[in-house]
Amino acid sequence: MLEEQYISTSYDIPHYRNLFNGQEADNEVYGSGASYSAKFWQYDSRLGRRWNVDPVFKEYESPYACFAGNSVRFADRFGADIGWVKDADGNVFWDEHTNSLEDFNVNYANKAGFQYVSDIDDYKSYILPNGNGKLIMNHFGGAKEVRDGYASVWIDISFVPADEAARGGWMQTYSSNLPDVHSGDAYTALPLSNIASERLDGGGVADKSNISNAAYFCIPPSFRLEDMPIRKLNDGSLYEVSMIMQSSLLLNNHKELSIKWGFIVTGEHSATTLNPTITDFTSDFHNKAIKTILSKQP
Numbered sequence: 001m002l003e004e005q006y007i008s009t010s011y012d013i014p015h016y017r018n019l020f021n022g023q024e025a026d027n028e029v030y031g032s033g034a035s036y037s038a039k040f041w042q043y044d045s046r047l048g049r050r051w052n053v054d055p056v057f058k059e060y061e062s063p064y065a066c067f068a069g070n071s072v073r074f075a076d077r078f079g080a081d082i083g084w085v086k087d088a089d090g091n092v093f094w095d096e097h098t099n100s101l102e103d104f105n106v107n108y109a110n111k112a113g114f115q116y117v118s119d120i121d122d123y124k125s126y127i128l129p130n131g132n133g134k135l136i137m138n139h140f141g142g143a144k145e146v147r148d149g150y151a152s153v154w155i156d157i158s159f160v161p162a163d164e165a166a167r168g169g170w171m172q173t174y175s176s177n178l179p180d181v182h183s184g185d186a187y188t189a190l191p192l193s194n195i196a197s198e199r200l201d202g203g204g205v206a207d208k209s210n211i212s213n214a215a216y217f218c219i220p221p222s223f224r225l226e227d228m229p230i231r232k233l234n235d236g237s238l239y240e241v242s243m244i245m246q247s248s249l250l251l252n253n254h255k256e257l258s259i260k261w262g263f264i265v266t267g268e269h270s271a272t273t274l275n276p277t278i279t280d281f282t283s284d285f286h287n288k289a290i291k292t293i294l295s296k297q298p
Contacts, residue, residue, distance in 0.1 A: 088113025142273035143263040149233035169221025214289035
């Protein structure tokens with residue numbers, strides 16, 4: 001389970017079993033502090049790699065990689081992955097603190113109606129109940145490290161259709177109370193109010209408030225969505241800064257599913273993350289944008 005962590009100073013205290021990243025030190029193999037054991041791996045801190053091959057194949061990284069390539073920022077106490085959970089109302093969401101059925105049984109012990117719905121063979125995958133394919137959360141990093149009012153969320157999610165001939169891709173809109181800025185000039189803007197306005201998102205969109213300009217997030221359309229919006233709570237701001245995304249997967253000329261995610265910068269060193277949640281309810285603006293895109297299909 002990946003979770004962002006703070007850098008701390010550690011000391012070689014022989015009687016402490018759990019040291020680097022909260023894992024158990026195995027000093028008998030390669031000397032003090034060189035080898036660590038987790039539930040699902042053996043880790044070499046000198047290489048920053050695991051010794052055994054990850055049984056869960058990830059097309060985007062080496063089978064020996066761990067901590068998403070960043071052992072300073074992330075911890076992975078068990079050497080596993082994170083997972084999908086369904087709540088009592090049927091909403092499926094990404095939970096960065098639940099990477100196995102074992103974790104689920106602990107984290108949701110007192111919550112009736114919740115289910116662990118990750119694919120048993122791949123913790124990052126969620127197989128759609130209709131059989132049309134599966135979602136794979138390649139990475140999701142929440143807005144936990146906020147410095148000088150800067151915050152961001154990184155999402156990398158893929159859809160694998162059951163039908164290899166399927167066509168489509170991701171489209172996205174976002175709601176923010178900042179004026180129309182991109183991540184590069186967010187440091188200059190102040191929120192105009194505490195009421196957010198919705199806009200189109202994606203490369204090459206000129207007038208983001210004009211529905212007729214709606215397009216797929218990537219051109220050409222892709223079943224993989226990768227985005228890392230950045231926003232800043234500037235000095236003098238009277239309101240918190242919100243950045244809420246609606247991402248819809250269009251498949252064979254219809255909307256297959258939608259996901260809401262994002263963050264709210266609440267202070268100079270604080271932010272709230274909205275974890276990705278599959279939803280049946282999207283805004284009128286978003287729905288009109290989908291209709292525009294589908295109307296342009298051949």
